[in-house]
Amino acid sequence: MSEMSRDDLRIVAGPANRVLADTVARELGGEPDPSAVERFPDGELRPWVRDVHGADVYVVQPTGPGGGDSIVALLLLLDACHRAGASRVTAVVPYFGYARQDRRQHGGQAVGARVIADALATAGAERLVVVDPHTPALEALCEIPVEMVTAVPVLAHGLAGTGDGFVVVAPDLGAVKLAERYAALLDTPVAIVRKHRESGSSVHAKELIGDVADRRPIIVDDMISTGGTIEAAAGVLLDHGAIPEIDVAATHGPLVPSAIRRLHALPIRRLLVTDSVAQHDAFAEVHTIAPLLTDTIRRLHEDKPLDDLLIRT
Structure with a gap:
């Protein structure tokens, strides 16, 4: 050309x-x-x-x-x-x-x-x-x-200020490499939740790899649709002694209405998404x-x- x-x-x-x-x-x-x-x-x-x-x-x-x-x-x-x-x-x-x-x-x-x-x-x-x-x-x-x-660098910049006392969490095995990229930018350790998806909206988390006790978790994923994965991961983290002040970061937020209700019920301090899809809910902190x-x-x-x-x- x-x-x-x-x-x-x-x-x-x-x-x-x-x-x-x-x-x-x-x-x-x-x-x-x-x-x-x-x-x-x-x-x-x-x-x-x-x-x-x-x-x-x-x-x-x-x-x-x-x-x-x-x-x-x-x-x-x-x-x-x-x-x-x-x-x-x-x-x-x-x-x-x-x-x-x-x-x-x-x-x-x-x-x-x-x-x-x-x-x-x-x-x-x-x-x-x-x-x-x-x-x-x-x-x-x-x-x-x-x-x-x-x-990831856009959202990691939004999470700047984390470090000691935080842990980046992959909510399933598919998000491990993503979590490692966040952890490298934020200088934090990584923990991994193993999950089993039972349906499009139902997720069962099985076990945790890594130490989250007395740490503030940052759950990272590529997208949040129903919020089921975040809900299941949060339950495992709290059961293992994580501080109930959770940050969540995902590139895409095609949040269905039930997801907002589900996430509101969790101890989420911040929910960071990008404007890859149009965002209309004030609950999410949007980074362009x-x-x-x-x-x-x-x-x-x-x-x-x-x-x-x-x-x-």
Whole structure:
């Protein structure tokens, strides 16, 4: 691809989190390109974008919460940009829904992450940018390049001031590497809770690895949806003598209404999430990932490496 001028960079804001996309566009020195997603009376969506012929276009749209409409809007916006003659189209998906469905647990199930990834490529995306996806296998599932950037430094900065007397807790085995990244930035030890998921909203925690007695726990995860994992982990921590002043940090907060009630009942001192999905509940302390996305998009546009922004496994 030939070298582009700054004027060729375009941000198209999807409807799921227009505030975040608008902020990214302004931090890049402009405004998001005019676009809209019209809804017919029967619910069908139809997008419209301005002429983006020859431009390097970044469509910013998380796929949730709510899943269906957000995904369809993203796919249609990508297709609209591709058909309008964009020279390159990148899907910037801060929260990638269906990433939990990266494998089949039982016969008769779908691999949802692969289905969505294939659909993005078919719709015209040539690259995918995601923030702290639920599974690192997402890259292997996609036929297009995937840039998996991390918001851990953003949230760790929000937790600054911790250290002696704190312990970072992985609420399940899948979050161990994530907890280690937080612990390295916060200079704290790590503890691990083993859990068993009984259903989409019911979690049973089994045992604890590590010492939490008389320490303030910081439970970290990539996302909180129902709050069941946090609730189960908190119970184990308290049973093992942790101080009942819990901090919780998660990149994504697609919090369902029952999650807010569940978390309110726990001895949570602070709940930190990012604005990867639009947040409306005052209970959560929201830290923006707009600078992270701005830096990522600028570097991709200028064909510069993202090494220090990527998830380190």
